[in-house]
Amino acid sequence: MTAITFLLRRLSLSVFVFIGVLILTFFVSRVIPGNPAALYAGARPRPEQVEAIKVKLGLDKPLHEQFLVYVSDLLDGDLGESYHSRRSINTDLSIFLPATLELVIAAVFIALLVGIPIGVLAGAYPKSAFDYATRLVAIAGVSVPSFWLALIAQFIFFSSLGWLPLGGRISRDASLFYPIAAQTGFYLVDAAVSSNWDAFFDALHHLILPALVLSAYPLGVAIRMTQASMIEALAENYITSARAAGLSQRVILFKLALKNAIMPALTVVGLSFAYSITGAFLVETIFSWPGVGKYVTEAVLNVDFPVIIAVTLVVTVVYILVNLAVDLLQALLDPRVRLG
């Protein structure tokens, strides 16, 4: 089976997952107590106002009709409107989603680029001082709460050293003097495409601290997973035969063993990627990062169902795509894996 047919098959199966999530979140949001119409109406509305809004939003109709309306809007690409802010969710997400994706992608890249080499060396020299040191780093990365890490990072790099900004995606000066022409919503990409290097480095400067803090968890996971699977791979016969062939330690570790050992780390970090889309809200809040985590947290506090459903669906899609990417990567790395 070729990669294309595999992709098509997996995507068509994923449609069912998506529909399941859609049905579940939609009906759960309608069943749990709360009065969205009253929320929409604002502070202290009169009963007839609430009734009017109910009609306007279609909340007076039977549930299955409401669902059909929602689905037909969804098929048009319309995620609806926030009950709280009355803004279009599409517009909001076009701002918040790229911000979060930029942050999470940066964090995952840091985790993989730093964590995998560390895991390789820790696995190659077990029980060395380096191994024990990395265990400590990995356990700390996984177990230290991100909000605490964020505050400490701000204290060190902003308050004490003054190297990095406190928060936000870009400084006011940069946004005034070197405005980024929005295309993808990824500041780094948009700035680089338009050769707006002042804004690029300003945005990069803002990205470093939150990305580092957010990378702590996947970093710890990447180190541990790589270390464990490296120990396994290095005990294999093909490593003995590579040593007998006089290959260098660098080739043996980073080429021959790592290719066999990298998949578990990629899988787990991939899952943490999807999780971070909404899980990053503490980091986003502390660093005033206008992302999905912050957006959906506010929506939950305001019982803003259209937003909650919309974000759930977006995260579902990200999960599906990340899992697909991990499976494709596995097939790419291992010729014995049959796509199907």
Added chain:
Amino acid sequence: MTPILTIENLQVEFSTPFGAVHAIRGIDFSLARGDILGLVGETGCGKSVTGRSIMRLLDENAKVSAGRILFDGMDLLQLTDTEMRRIRGNRIAMIFQDPATSLNPLFTIGEQIKDVLRAHRGSGRGGAKALAIELLADVGLPDPAQMMSVYPHQLSGGQQQRAMIALSLAAEPDVIIADEPTTALDVTIQAQILDLLRRLQRERSISVIFITHDLGIVAETCQQVVVLYAGRVAEKGAVETILARPQHPYTRGLLAALPRPGSRGNDLRVIRGNVPSGFERIVGCAFAPRCDYVMDICRAQNPAFSVIDSTHHSACHLHEMPANG
């Protein structure tokens, strides 16, 4: 002519939670240039450990406690890790028992050969590829150019071992240590691989240490044979004399234990008793407890080698008895 490889009083110990295991209790032999030397013995007699000691690829809990391994004027045990890496694959290569697990499953055959070439020959891209294809053709793999892009799991066991042999030949080594290279293969494939090894050895005048427990293979393949028992050499010499006139009681027992076409229906001959454990401290001859000809001196003193003739040595007190002849 000086031998290409000489092993002197090699002793190897494994440290275990239960104490030291004496895997090799002092062995001496040498490999002549262009010879195939069979290293035979039962499981646990130290034949594989000897091979790995030469390559310095012993597990971490193993240590060479005494001895020298002389190769081309150097003591391999004294080399630095970097110097040793330049020997491995390049001067002394190794072929392993199980080709299915000894080839890396995630790299093509071509890539694995090119890795060896890059490590020792520094060949440019095109040169390495042409050389690799030539090697694959030489080991008798069909359609060698296409074999370059094939993964190990797409090959049969015999083809995998051919690829493994191509890999070991890549850097044109002087010595190949073949550690039971045919044990994992079907009998018909075994014969083909043995033929291939013999042909390549002859054409490239490589010296080979052939580790096996199969005396039949030794008879067909080797010029010299070293019989190991419990980490010591029992008997060594030219294959035809040892197989025709074994002197050591252990070698005689081994040969008598081989099933023969005429003995169908009769019980197989066995050597009574068991191999001593590596934990034991052996006083006297290691084979004494199982030997039919055991004498008092055998339990007290480890026998020295007696020269049977210039090419044949046997470590047994029987040879010192004037009556025995």
